[in-house]
Amino acid sequence: MKNERKRTYLMIALPILALFICFNTVPLIRGVIYSFTNFKGFGSYDWVGLRNYADLFTDARVLKSYLFTFKLAVVTTIVVNVLSLILAMALNSEIRAKSFFRGAYFLPNVLGALVVGYIFNYFFTYILPAFAKMAGIGALEGSILSKEGLAWIGIMIVCAWQAVAMNTIIYISGLQTVPEDVYEAGGLDGATGWNKFRHLTLPLIMPFVTINLVLCGKNFLMVFDQIMALTKGGPAQSTESISYLIYNNGMSGGQFGFQSANAVVFFIVIVAISVAQMKFTSKKEEQL
Amino acid sequence: MKAMNVKATDMKEKKTNWAVMVLLILGLSTIAFPLYMTIVIAFKKPSEMTNSISGILSLPKSWSLDNFAEAMRVTDFWHSLSYSLLITVITVVLAIIIHSLMGYVLGRTKAKSKFYSFVYLFIVSGMFVPFAILMMPLAKQTAEMGLANWFGVILLYVVFYMPMNVLLYTGYLVNIPVALEEAARVDGSSTWRTYWQIIFPIMRPMHATVAVLTALAVWNDVMTPLVIMAGSNTNTLPLAQLNFQTQFGANYNLAFASYLLSMIPILIFYIICQKQILNGVTNGAVK
Numbered sequence: 001m002k003n004e005r006k007r008t009y010l011m012i013a014l015p016i017l018a019l020f021i022c023f024n025t026v027p028l029i030r031g032v033i034y035s036f037t038n039f040k041g042f043g044s045y046d047w048v049g050l051r052n053y054a055d056l057f058t059d060a061r062v063l064k065s066y067l068f069t070f071k072l073a074v075v076t077t078i079v080v081n082v083l084s085l086i087l088a089m090a091l092n093s094e095i096r097a098k099s100f101f102r103g104a105y106f107l108p109n110v111l112g113a114l115v116v117g118y119i120f121n122y123f124f125t126y127i128l129p130a131f132a133k134m135a136g137i138g139a140l141e142g143s144i145l146s147k148e149g150l151a152w153i154g155i156m157i158v159c160a161w162q163a164v165a166m167n168t169i170i171y172i173s174g175l176q177t178v179p180e181d182v183y184e185a186g187g188l189d190g191a192t193g194w195n196k197f198r199h200l201t202l203p204l205i206m207p208f209v210t211i212n213l214v215l216c217g218k219n220f221l222m223v224f225d226q227i228m229a230l231t232k233g234g235p236a237q238s239t240e241s242i243s244y245l246i247y248n249n250g251m252s253g254g255q256f257g258f259q260s261a262n263a264v265v266f267f268i269v270i271v272a273i274s275v276a277q278m279k280f281t282s283k284k285e286e287q288l
Numbered sequence: 289m290k291a292m293n294v295k296a297t298d299m300k301e302k303k304t305n306w307a308v309m310v311l312l313i314l315g316l317s318t319i320a321f322p323l324y325m326t327i328v329i330a331f332k333k334p335s336e337m338t339n340s341i342s343g344i345l346s347l348p349k350s351w352s353l354d355n356f357a358e359a360m361r362v363t364d365f366w367h368s369l370s371y372s373l374l375i376t377v378i379t380v381v382l383a384i385i386i387h388s389l390m391g392y393v394l395g396r397t398k399a400k401s402k403f404y405s406f407v408y409l410f411i412v413s414g415m416f417v418p419f420a421i422l423m424m425p426l427a428k429q430t431a432e433m434g435l436a437n438w439f440g441v442i443l444l445y446v447v448f449y450m451p452m453n454v455l456l457y458t459g460y461l462v463n464i465p466v467a468l469e470e471a472a473r474v475d476g477s478s479t480w481r482t483y484w485q486i487i488f489p490i491m492r493p494m495h496a497t498v499a500v501l502t503a504l505a506v507w508n509d510v511m512t513p514l515v516i517m518a519g520s521n522t523n524t525l526p527l528a529q530l531n532f533q534t535q536f537g538a539n540y541n542l543a544f545a546s547y548l549l550s551m552i553p554i555l556i557f558y559i560i561c562q563k564q565i566l567n568g569v570t571n572g573a574v575k
Contacts, residue, residue: 008479009393009404016390016450017407023447024414027425034425041424090312094305101312103562107319110558110565112508114526115547118533119322122540127325130341161318166569173570211573222418225510228530243420243511250424251515263421271416 028267035261040254052261062262065240068152072241073220076156080163080216081209087164088171089201102172109165113158117229120158121145124230148238151231155239158226163219167212174208175201214277221270242266326551330355330544337540355545362535363546368528369553375438375513375524376506379445383453383502384495386446391457392487396466398458408458414451423515430516437520441513445506453498456572460494461487493571500561500568507554525550 035052039045056062091102108116125143132140144150178201186200202209224243227233233240233248240248242262250259324345329337331348332355338344359365390411397404430440464487472482510526517524523531529550536543558565 005473005479009397012389013393013404013407016386017411019443020411020414020447020450023426023429023444024417024422027422027429028417030425030429031421087315090308090315093308094303095309095312096304101316102566104316104319106566106569107558109569110504110508110554111551112510112526112529112554114508114510115529115550116322118529118543118547119326122329122544123322123325126344127341130344134341161322166573169566169570170573173574208574215573222420228510243418246420247423247511247515251427256424260421260424263418263424267416267418267421270418274416 031260032264034257035264037257039257039260041251041256045257048257052258053265055258056261056265061237061240062245064237065242065245068239069221069223069241072152072156072159072223073217076159076163076220077213077216079156080160080167081212083160084164084167084212085171087168088175089197091168092172092175102169106165106169108162111162113162113225114229116162117158117226120154120161121230124154145231146235148235151235151239155223155226155230158230159220159223163216167216170208170212170215171205174205178204210278214274217277218270218274221273326544326548329541330548332541334539334541355541356549359542359546359549362542363528363532363549364523365528365546365549368523368525371438371522372507372525372553375442375445376503379442379449379506380499380503382442382446383449383498387450387453387498388457388488388491388495389483390450391454392461392483394454395458395461408454412451412455414447415455419448419511423511427515436516438517438522441516444512444516445502445509448512449502449505452572453502456498457491457494460491464490496564497568497571500565501572504554504565504569525553 036047036049037045038048038052087105091098091105095101124145129141129143132138145154182200182204183196186196222243223241224247227239227241227244231239233244243266246259246263246266249255250263253259328345328348331351333348333352336343336349394404394408394411398408399405426444427436430436430444433440435443468486468490469479469482472486473479477485508526509524510530513524513527514530517527529546532546533543536546
């Protein structure tokens with residue numbers, strides 16, 4: 001009887017595990033192996049040891065892509081979380097047509113990032129400059145996507161437009177876990193406005209802040225579709241995200257081996273950040 | 289005292305916060321405006337697009353469907369739509385079957401068995417592997433295996449979403465008492481049959497969550513089909529947008545008709561299943 005159960009478990013788990021290893025572990029290992037070669041994506045190749053890794057740290061384009069990706073991820077994560085927390089509190093307050101508003105504000109999240117990017121591309125190229133002209137803001141009269149210093153802001157706006165929807169829904173479910181009598185007790189102690197938020201609401205929804213920070217940070221570090229639709233890495237490679245650079249130069253630029261090394265470093269960075277983020281925020285939760 | 293409390297909360301519930309409502313309505317314009325812009329441009333003729341804002345944003349003179357017919361032809365819309373549907377539906381079905389089975393086995397065994405608890409950690413840690421590192425080796429590997437097509441893409445999705453979905457299923461399984469299965473086993477039912485007759489139906493709420501999360505992610509994904517199916521003459525909807533973007537050239541009306549077309553299926557799905565989608569997304573993230 002017990003053997004039958006064990007055998008069934010094994011017969012289920014082994015094929016699924018094999019599938020997982022075949023398309024996740026094996027390519028991961030192959031990626032690491034390629035990173036020690038000068039493979040172009042086709043033809044023969046030689047072992048080059050750690051040279052790809054050494055080159056990686058002196059390659060200006062790679063460093064630039066890391067700086068850009070982290071700047072985008074950090075700023076967008078902050079912007080998205082502030083906006084969605086405010087929006088969640090508004091949607092959770094005493095309003096009419098609550099489910100209509102919640103549904104409408106979530107809409108951007110179900111749309112494909114690529115097409116959303118194309119639509120905003122047009123908006124930044126034609127609509128925004130025309131508005132800027134009318135308002136007399138000279139700095140915005142050209143497309144922000146074609147300005148080296150401003151293009152990343154366009155990408156941030158598009159990323160945020162979709163991500164706010166997701167985070168708001170999570171914050172709403174967080175706010176709903178706060179029992180009403182906590183506020184009533186706090187009200188007796190004179191907690192209102194900012195104090196009420198800072199000392200009552202925020203500590204109680206800290207687990208949801210953690211979820212949202214992890215979710216946002218990870219998604220934005222891997223940003224790809226928005227870059228593809230808005231700037232294709234330009235102008236002057238100022239908006240090349242790490243994923244985009246690996247795709248562009250690795251798949252078609254003849255840098256298969258070199259970009260594999262880049263991908264391995266990126267992988268290690270993602271793991272390190274995820275672990276650190278979880279440790280840091282869970283510590284904060286305990287303190288409260 | 290109690291009566292007073294009830295009264296107080298009653299009164300509170302009736303009071304609508306109008307200031308917040310006004311702000312929320314104003315805020316909606318950030319969502320409505322891009323959609324409005326998409327719709328009016330999609331219906332206009334290029335000649336109606338003067339360089340001024342009012343020319344671009346005014347309502348079209350006639351609501352003609354010509355742009356849509358042309359966009360359908362250029363992007364081979366029905367073809368891409370059917371591949372998108374095919375890939376999404378099969379992936380969701382396979383995810384519900386395979387991931388729930390794996391979640392069940394791991395949920396029931398990982399506490400007692402070192403092997404299974406290792407397998408669990410091994411699969412769940414797959415969440416940290418970015419697609420960027422798998423992309424190049426997978427392009428090579430799927431080509432070698434003859435899987436550089438829609439079927440290969442489905443297999444990859446089943447693997448990519450396994451960590452998340454297994455995590456969700458094992459988490460849900462904690463709430464299902466083992467006694468339920470044991471009763472069936474005493475009656476002589478096999479483990480396999482017990483699973484399908486008792487556990488699988490009980491996990492229905494989690495199936496809904498998994499289906500919503502997987503479907504949204506697969507439907508909108510660009511990178512996997514781009515890397516794997518690029519040479520196979522088949523497109524998904526997002527891939528068609530990407531491939532034909534250059535052909536639209538300066539004809540923005542045609543391009544916007546095509547954007548709108550590609551958004552319509554998911555918009556219909558969202559309007560019909562809004563409640564399930566919101567629930568699914570919340571469950572998935574919070575658990």
